[in-house]
Amino acid sequence: MIDQTRRGELEARLLARRNGKARADVLPHQPPHLPVPLSFSQERMWLYDRLEPNSSVSNLAFSFHLAGPLDTAALAEAVAEVQRRHAVLRTVHRVSTVDGVEGVAVQEPLPEPLPAPPVHDLSAAGDPLAAGRAWAREAAELPFALDTAPPFRWHLARLGADEHLLLLCAHHIAADGWSESVLNRELGALYDAFAAGRPSPLAPLPVQYRDYAAWQRARSTGPAFQSAVDEVAERLAGVPDTLALPFDRKPRADSGFGGGTLAHRLPADLVAAVAAFAKARSASPFMVLLAAFGTLLSRHSGQSDMVIGAPTAGRARTELEGLVGFFVNTLPLRVDLTGDPAFGELVARVRDGALDSYSREDVPFEQVVERLAPQRDPGRQRLVQVMFQLHNTPACPLALSGLTVTPEQVFTNSSALDLTLSLIDRGDELEGLWEYRGALFDVATVRRLQHCYEVLLRAAVTDPDSPVSRLPLLPADERHALLHTRNASEFPREAACVHELFAAQAAATPDAVAVSGDDAELSYRDLDLHANRIAHLLRRHGVGPDVPVGVLLDRSVQLLPALMGILKAGGAYLPIGTEAPAPRVRQLLDSARPPVCLVRPDLADTVRELGSEPIVLTPDLAAAAGEPDTPPDTGVTPEHLVAVFYTSGSTGAPKGVMCRHAGWANRMQWMQRAHGLRPGEAVLLKTPLTFGDSAVELLWPLLAGGRVALLEPGRHRDPRAIIEATLRHGAVHVQFVPGMLGLVLDTMTDDECAQISARVRTLLSSGEAISAELVRRFRDRFGDTVALDNTWGMTEASIDSSLHVCDGTDTAEGVPVPIGFPVDNCQTYVLDEHLEPVPVNVLGDIHVGGAGLARGYLRDPRRTADAFRPNPHRPGERLYATGDRGYVRADGQVVHVGRVDGQVKIRGARIEIGEVEAALHTHPDVDDGAVGVWEPSPGDRRLVAYAVPVAGAVLTPASVLDHLKRQLPSYSVPSTALLLEEFPRNPNGKLDRKQLPLPDESSARRAAYVAPRTPVEELVAGVWCQVLGVERVGAHDDFFALGGHSLLAIRAVVQIGSRVGTELAPNLMFDRTVLAQVADHVEAAVLADVSAMTDDDALAELASQPLLG
CATH class of the missing domain: 3.30.559.10 (Chloramphenicol acetyltransferase-like domain)
Known part of the structure; x- marks a missing residue:
């Protein structure tokens, strides 16, 4: 089973242990x-x-x-x-x-x-x-x-x-x-x-x-014992402190140990296959079953290295075999899946590691934990959170003379560990008992784990040469549900170009107002005529199907005929910001190479100098006067381009997204079906033209008989201007990025809130993740009178691909707001690296398919091939890899977590920035939050939390970090928090992460020592020094950061309580780990005791308590 050198070492250990077991001394x-x-x-x-x-x-x-x-x-x-x-x-x-x-x-x-x-x-x-x-x-x-x-x-x-x-x-x-x-x-x-x-x-x-x-305690002081502990600890060096599991609810310090147990059976044919495979690989069934369990957890957690506990009897001496007592020891078995090994290779790794561990099975688990000193994770056990055991020796049955005795299974509804799988030999079958913490898992989630384990185990022993990442994991019905049932979004749509749908609407309602500003408006008839004339003008400048036309125009009544004219000419509009610096304009023109640009008068020379022909559009659209009023014949089809939008690229070079008419037409038709804009109703156009959301504000109302209401140019970041324009124009639909929505909620008066409640039907949040706190604030202002839509998507998939209508369930603390289900004729998938669906609650990469996909990136076939791939689940169609991370909830809705490039590794732990930000947003005094990565020195990567306080709130960096410590695993807690008055934002109102300030380097060092400042702080510091064996402790020091552990914390609490004469809660220093916090609670507890006394007793107690002086 193992090489001869290691075999000799193990045999020597086992013989020594056997001799010790048989020795006669007691x-x-x-x-x-x-x-x-x-x-x-x-x-x-x-x-x-x-x-x-x-x-x-x-x-x-x-x-x-x-x-x-x-x-x-x-x-x-x-x-x-x-x-x-x-x-x-x-x-x-x-x-x-x-x-x-x-x-x-x-x-x-x-x-x-x-x-x-x-x-x-x-x-x-x-x-x-x-x-x-x-x-x-x-x-x-x-x-x-x-x-x-x-x-x-x-x-x-x-x-x-x-x-x-x-x-x-x-x-x-x-x-x-x-x-x-x-x-x-x-x-x-x-x-x-x-x-x-x-x-x-x-x-x-x-x-x-x-x-x-007593014998174990005495033995633990010897050098041989300490050497054995060191050996086990070294074997586990570098393994992550905690195992990420597909929780339904995140662990909290107060999660408790309530739980449940689910049973299932592994069938006889599978059990026989496991036994045969184990024999062929010189392993035990336990090792094969453990390897499969480790693979299951790895596929659900994304971790390739983990510790799984396994119990061992712990009765190494003969005289212990007949005792009742708690002898069982936990073996921390390392399961290493790095490098994506074949399952057969993984079994060999597990076999060798298990043999090593069992040769040291008498080393107390608690001593190993103390030696490794893993970081504390609120609400979870240290080092081992998951247990695996195989019972193949039945317990001695109870037999009472004259009676028929039948064992009855009793499950207590509790679990100290997050998850325990116990496999029990039932003859030809194995019974699996899955014990879980109810505060973390729903029953349905554990049942899915059961099913996945059986599917994976069967595949593993059938095809052991397959890499573990490629082993089938999902039962057929669950795989079908994830791929197809939740993506059943087919809905009839009209196959037409965007400008054709507009022309049909203009013919139906020619006299209706199509666009209105504060000082001008156009009817559908006039907008259509102006667009036709501009189209003919552009045709004479070489514009036709798939030809981009640059647009450098302000948000005005004339903007809409210009854009529609480009489409009627067969071209694709290329938005370029009027405030964009010359290098940015040159970059876009060099990339897209438009033969002509529609420009504001003062920008004509700039465009000409950069190599494109400008056509100046004045408010009277005189440049197109005299052109025919009828639309030109272009031969454009729904597969031709409607627009080219440039988005930022990871390399620094922007990417030109080639948007198709078919995708945008489907998007606008879904928008109308979902929101039912009525004739004449207004949608506020407030988003800069260079951002995809502007296309929805522009085109949806024009294709539905509504009205485009214009926000004054340059006011899109002014919440007061947005509120006033919404009311002035009677807009019934307005969309925001979450940051701007929060500012609008803060700015509006109660009277304005009442008016918006009476007039506006939908506010839409898009572009960034919306927090549960923002949903709560929204509902506090509007209740159910105004709908709040959370949409998610990207320009590459016609702007938005999924929708979730927020409700009261989205205000729960610590629960992320989902992005919902796909829009009409689109699909959203959460897939692994092999484009296979990941299980429910498991993080994966979000992909989009269906009618909304863009053609690709302009003149960039490499990046197009990387991002747009064949869809293996719908032959003949494509998938877009969004670069976003998320998971599918049990109800089928997708939850967006962050970006693939927002996943960082710090001190060996993989961290999703989005999850840390979601926890930050649950702080009641945080109005807006973000998390960044800071590297004060090479290799020293740290997280930084940024927070904008709620107006009037007293927020401190310490309270931010303390809140995150209660919400997150210790390795995910930022090392520093910075408070900002507001976040830097780009022109669309999205957070500009590149402009977030970095901490001073001095904050990378330990905070300056602050001596205890009160008698109670001095008392607590004295106890800590004694318990921890340190010379001094400061008011801002953390007990566990100084080397404390759980038992020492309880010992310290007992000693502090003894000195102040008050019984303190044992978990006092688990909820409050900083000395000053502990001292504040101790003082409050003493005062509470005093307040419950009679006046005479209270005065006597105060006199005897110099600490309270």
Whole structure:
């Protein structure tokens, strides 16, 4: 299985361990009256209990249906004798002082078991067995009070004359899976003896669990032990601290451990195939199943390196085999999928890594975690968040003489880990139990994981030479739903050019107003006639199908005939900003090579000098006077170009998007079907012509019989001007980028809000992600009276490709607003690198297909080929790779997360900038937020949070970072926060990231030491120094950044509470990690205690508390 050198090393270790297991000496006995510190694994369970004192997350439950005459007295005495034999079952766990150290958890056995509980009579229930099972579930979830009561209890329910239900419950601090067999074996032997009047047949136990705990603690100080811990830690060096999973809800510090369990079966043929494959690869079925599980998690997380926990019995000595107790250890197994190995190669990697790990299975997991010191992630366990186990040795069954005993499965609705997969041998099949945290996962998500695991496992053992990234993952029905069902957007559309649809509308409503400004307007008839004349003029200058015509005109009544004239000439309009600097104009003209440009008078010389022929358009359109009034015959078709829009390129060179008539006609017809603009209703044209959204504001109303209402040139970034123009022109539809929408909401008066509510039907947000906070502010102002549309798209796909109509569900904190479903005759996909759909909730690359796609990039076949590819899911059609990242929600809507180039790697962790920004937007005092990357020195990449405060709010960089610490994994929290009065924006109002300021280099260094400033801060600092073993602690220092961990945090809380005489919440320093925050809470807690006292007692307490002086 492995090379000879490593084989020899492993054999030597295993022989040494076997010899140790067989040796005759016993563990040293501990005096029964002395408290003993907990074992390392017990300490972890105690920590869970302190943080979640009313949780059943660590409860174990074993239930049995008993049929036949039961001797209840014999059963009670048998259970009591088991408790007498195993002191761990009658032990309380308290905080004490050990060797002068306060806050240490210890175990102290009670002299005798608690009395037997009364029998619960359910015989009168309509269905006693069903009632008994419900009763057992409730009883199994009752929390244990570890500091005052034993961690074991039992219950008996009478279902009938000769029918009972027995429930044994233990806290994990006192028992593990192996203990079930010990309990069953001893309970059966004792019951049989006592029922027959015989004494106990069991030999005395050689040791107690507390002896083992003390031995383990003493052993941990030796050099050999520390060397073994170092070896395991080195094996895990560089692995990400946490595993990104397809959560339905993000982990939070207060997520809790409530959960559930889903069961499914792996069929016999698949189990046989796994066994055969494992044998052929000199591996065990466990290794093959783990490799497949790691592949499943990698495909759902995007991580190629991870740690998955696997339990091991932890009973390396013979005298421990017959004990009840928590011996099980967690092995952190590294699953490395870097380089996209074939599945067979991955199995070999997993095999070698597992053998290494099992040779060090006696190294306590808790010590490995402490050595690695992974960063804390709010609401998640450190290092291992996912567990995998294969049970192929059944527990010893409970057998009671004269009774038929049937095990009953009891699931507690809790889970300490995010996800655990337990595979249990059921003969030819494997039963899979998927235990999950309900705060993070929906049942449907876990069920999808089950199905994906089976599909992937079958494919892996069938085609082990396939790279793991190419293994099929989705069941056929789910794949079809993601590719086709959610993309069922086909809708009849008229195959025509944009100007043809306009001409038809002009013929239908010739006298209606087509465009209006503050001082002029044009009817449909006049606009059509002017456009025809301009078209003939352009034809004489060589304009025809696919020929671009530059446009350097202001937003005015004359702009619309100019644009429509270009289309009627067969050409494509090329918008060039009138305020664009000469180098930008030259760049576009050199790239597009338009033979002619329609220009403002003062720009004619500039255009001529740059090599294009200018045609000056004055307000009276005199340049086209005398041209024919009828449209020219051009032969243009819907596949010809309607416009060429230049967008920024990653290389710095702009890309000319060749937009087709067919795509834009489909886009405008969908817009009309979705929003139903009525004849004469106005749409505000406010977006600069160089941005794609302007085409919707221009063309949609002209094709639907509506009116284009013009915002005064240069006022598109003035929220006051936009509000006034909307009301003055009676616009019923206005579109914004989210940043401008926020400014408009802040600027409008209550009276203006009421007027807009009465007149405007739809406000549309596009161009950037809209936050839940902005949706909430919108709904606070407008309620349901005005619709808020969130659209997403790009120029390459006719501007917008999907729509989500926002509602009250989009205001939930921490939940991103989706971009919805595709528009008519378009498709949106979230795909992997092989253009296969990714599962629900899994990040992938967003692609667009369908009628809206542009032809490509002008004179740039390489970039066209890179971005526009054949659509493997709709033969004969194309896909556009948007460069955006996102995922599909369970309801089929897409959520946009950010850009592919917005994905950064910092300290080995892959981070989506968009996710960090979404968390930033949930801060109640942040009006707008952004996140950037800063590299103060080569290789030292850091995140920077930028925030604009809500008007009147008191926002500090510290509060921003503190908020993000509670929302995000530690590796995703920016190192610095900067507050800005406003964000730099481009002419369209979008955030200009290149203009965001960088922090001063001094802020890269640790903040200057600030000495404790109050008596309480001094007290807390003193405790921290003692617990952490450091010389000094400042008011702004973070406990965990100084090297603290969970157990030390609880120990510090105990010591602080002892010094101030107030009981503090154990999780105090998990919610507040900075010294000043902790001190503020301690002072508040003391004052709260004082306020609850009588006046005399309160005065006495204040007098004795110099801290509060």
